């Protein structure tokens with residue numbers, strides 16, 4: 194089976210699987226966690242994460258995001274810019290309350306599958322993707338950014354994969370996403386130290402592609418990126434991108450349930466719960 198068919202078939206299967214669980218209802222009255230608008234000048238879709246105050250990534254946000262990605266795929270959009278509607282934060286990573294204290298196993302399983310689904314749809318999207326990192330992007334926030342093809346960031350924010358200091362081990366598909374952007378040695382240093390880089394450091398090592406001072410500049414730099422594909426047939430571009438990314442995606446698609454079980458086992462270890470707990474407490478105490 195070719196890769197595009199594998200992606201479509203798996204998406205259909207997992208959607209059915211994911212829809213069969215208990216965590217389905219999104220109230221129609223609930224506020225949207227993901228907003229979509231279209232830049233009328235360029236025809237590019239702007240997708241804004243909107244889970245106040247810090248865009249921590251919950252099961253509900255992942256589900257909504259995946260729905261948006263499906264819509265953009267079927268509309269065959271010219272490109273997508275992913276940004277945040279929250280002040281100073283692109284995304285604060287996985288919602289820690291999904292991990293601590295002692296998550297409900299069924300909910301956690303669904304949460305993790307939707308996180309995988311988000312990555313599969315974003316990393317494997319047919320259309321060009323830009324992350325406009327308009328705030329801090331630790332952990333899962335950084336995962337969203339490195340799943341895009343191009344990264345543009347405002348000054349003075351932090352980005353990186355700080356899982357290890359929080360007692361969490363990044364799964365191989367996250368590690369490999371980072372290695373698709375940075376050389377293996379640099380990726381290992383960042384992951385094992387869990388150090389968050391400021392915008393300039395991130396630019397210097399190639400984790401981000403451009404530094405901009407405001408949204409207007411970000412839109413202009415994004416347009417420069419999107420226009421590099423204007424003379425490339427859409428289908429050829431999409432299949433070429435997916436050809437480059439297919440090994441990692443196929444590997445995860447074949448191993449989704451096991452990947453979820455492994456992560457849950459790690460999260461439920463008493464020592465992991467203890468580290469996450471004291472980290473979460475220190476986050477709360479910072480403001481006291």
Ligand SMILES: CCCC/C=C/CC(=O)SCCNC(=O)CCNC(=O)[C@H](O)C(C)(C)COP(=O)(O)OP(=O)(O)OC[C@H]1O[C@@H](n2cnc3c(N)ncnc32)[C@H](O)[C@@H]1OP(=O)(O)O
Pocket residue numbers: 246247249250281282284285286287288289290329331332333334336354355356359361362363364367476477480
């Ligand atoms: C790589 C994928 C592999 C899988 C594992 C992933 C693990 C994770 O993603 S764990 C999450 C890791 N995230 C972080 O370490 C970031 C933690 N947050 C911060 O450092 C800061 O909040 C911020 C720099 C992002 C923003 O700082 P700011 O001063 O603007 O806001 P705060 O007052 O700190 O936060 C407001 C409010 O939100 C709570 N909060 C922040 N982050 C999270 C989160 N990830 N999950 C749940 N809740 C979070 C924070 O405690 C505050 O709550 P209160 O208002 O109740 O004090």
